[in-house]
Amino acid sequence: MKMAVIGAGIVGLATGAGFADLGHTVQCVDIDTSKIAQLSRGIIPYYEPGLEALVLRNTAAGRLSFGHDPAKVLLEAELVFIAVGTPTGDTGEMSLAALWSAIDRLEAWPQSDVRRIVAIKSTVPVGTSERVESRLRGRLPEHCLVDIVSIPEFMREGSSVRDFFEPSRIVIGTSSADVAEKLTQLHQRLPGPILATDRRSAELAKLAANACLAVKISFANEIAALAEQTGADYPSVAHSLGLDPRIGPHFLAAGLGFGGSCLPKDTRALVRLADEVGAPQTLVEAAVRANAMLPLRMVRKLEAAISDPRRRKVAILGLSFKPGTDDIREAPALRLIAELTRRHPGITLTAYDPEAGAAARKVLPSSVTVCDSAEEALKDADAAILATEWREFRHIPADDFKKWMNRPIIMDGRNALDAAALNAQGVVCIGVGRLPVLPKEFIRRAGELVPKI
Ligand SMILES: NC(=O)c1ccc[n+]([C@@H]2O[C@H](COP(=O)([O-])OP(=O)(O)OC[C@H]3O[C@@H](n4cnc5c(N)ncnc54)[C@H](O)[C@@H]3O)[C@@H](O)[C@H]2O)c1
Missing domain, CATH: 3.40.50.720 (NAD(P)-binding Rossmann-like Domain)
Structure with a gap:
């Protein structure tokens, strides 16, 4: 043809x-x-x-x-x-x-x-x-x-x-x-x-699919927040949920939420359309609102780990909205950076992404240094936030985090790292929906995590 x-x-x-x-x-x-x-x-x-x-x-x-x-x-x-x-x-x-x-x-x-x-x-x-x-x-x-x-x-x-x-x-x-x-x-x-x-059903099938995924992601993130507050371990909860054939294992990961060129705009379009025709989509609206709160939630977790962030250097690992693409449209990492700079003007931010660096340089403020390697971004950082779960980040040895960073504190915004292994080797790794287990080398003092010296 x-x-x-x-x-x-x-x-x-x-x-x-x-x-x-x-x-x-x-x-x-x-x-x-x-x-x-x-x-x-x-x-x-x-x-x-x-x-x-x-x-x-x-x-x-x-x-x-x-x-x-x-x-x-x-x-x-x-x-x-x-x-x-x-x-x-x-x-x-x-x-x-x-x-x-x-x-x-x-x-x-x-x-x-x-x-x-x-x-x-x-x-x-x-x-x-x-x-x-x-x-x-x-x-x-x-x-x-x-x-x-x-x-x-x-x-x-x-x-x-x-x-x-x-x-x-x-x-x-x-x-x-x-x-x-x-x-x-x-x-x-x-x-x-x-x-x-028919054509209308085909068009709605697409919007409904993305809305359903958005709802599932926001549900996962809200249960993860509940897990953090109640001392439960969200990855175990998600595992159990996913084994239920009526629920299924996909899109239950907690993290920094959904972004990209489709889910945010398609959920907005669905909500708009639904309002116009008088069939409000309250569930989807709530999912969108819940998603918007996630960067702030992550910033608050960072604030609980380091004091006075505006005097600190924080590295962002991952900028694309998900791994495997250089697309940064509505990427959670960019919303996170905006929230960090809004709450902590003067904070020193570095960032690295294996594919999206060039695209990110065009849109990020000049105050954010987009680096060419994870090592460069992590050098002398007081904390890092993993925002996109690129495979490369999973392979950074604990010793490198300790060697490169001022303080090896990682906020794992995608539960991508082996937190237990890192903690056992003296790196603080705080995931989403789970209680942080502090390495024995660290203590909490005056509202922040500091090495025991
Ligand atoms: N990106 C995805 O993963 C994905 C998945 C499913 C559906 N979709 C949907 O598919 C559509 C395309 O998405 P995309 O991500 O490929 O978009 P894109 O932004 O990557 O590409 C769109 C292209 O269309 C071109 N274009 C715009 N106006 C044109 C015109 N008048 N004539 C010729 N070319 C024109 C642009 O220059 C651009 O290259 C969107 O509606 C999106 O929601 C995207």
Whole structure:
């Protein structure tokens, strides 16, 4: 099949390269000309495991190409995926500006008798596919046959390539049985279950999935806070919860909460939509509020470990919203840094992330030193906060923490480290939802943790 993907971001690129790998001819179109120039030279503009090899293999085979003018692509494409961003707009609602601009460029579609499909992968409010249909119908020549389909994307950043080839499910929202059949055949080589439904249900299925994950994460974090106050150990509680087949083990980890380019904006969009139609989502609203409190909770824990933070140096380990990506959009680490500097002006902050340093340098205040290694960030620090659970951080030996830091005090905001092993070797490691076990080398004096000398 000849396909076009409009929007060569994380979703569009993995989708385009994935379908090219399955043997289709795909052109990815993006208005960002520098991104297209990079991609045409084989440079992937962001870090995503496996994507570079997939893109290079398929461009070399002539199945995948890049451009910024949709007119040429549309001459041939039978199927056009729309994968543009749908961020939160200035007034809190989901902005569909990129979607409308992409749709309006489809007016260049040549007149022909070929029936074409526009499949919306972007996450959108319920009813958007229908709005797209009426907008296009009003503008395209009458005999241009176009079906508008909602085919929401469930891939995760950091594993978008794997998720393309092993999707949890493929949801096809359409009012046409023929189109459902055609798209079912197209996806048949992928192992996930295929669910054909109507467009509104497909759109809501995506928003509901992200809202459900957000609720689960906030639930985990609130139970973790309760564990801290009652002397229970949240990881043990989560383990037990996860063994219940009605609950399942995923998304029960406590930490600094959810962030990224999807969960925060999609929960906001769901709440906004629900208010507009009179079906308030109080649970999701509460999950969003609970999530917003987590950076402050972490700062308070830091305040209980070191006195007068504004005179101290604190290292932030991890800046991306999760490991496996360099995406820092709405990253908890950035909210944490904002909270630290708001409560403790003058605090010395260093930060390190294996992939997101360059992106973070562009947005962080100049007072935060973004370092090129964990060692550099931790050098002479009075405490560190692990904000993203990159594998690299799990392998830092206790001796290195002790050698590099002024005081080896780690607030493990993701329960990623082996706290018991670190504590046994003289490093204070305070996780989330668990009582800190102090190493014998440390005592609590005048409201802070200090080495026993
Ligand atoms: N990132 C994820 O993990 C993920 C997962 C599932 C769903 N989604 C949804 O998929 C959509 C895309 O997400 P993303 O993370 O890939 O976004 P992104 O911001 O990484 O990429 C969007 C791309 O669209 C381009 N673009 C904007 N307007 C355009 C236009 N008029 N014509 C052509 N290109 C245009 C931008 O230049 C950008 O390169 C969003 O709605 C998002 O919510 C994202």
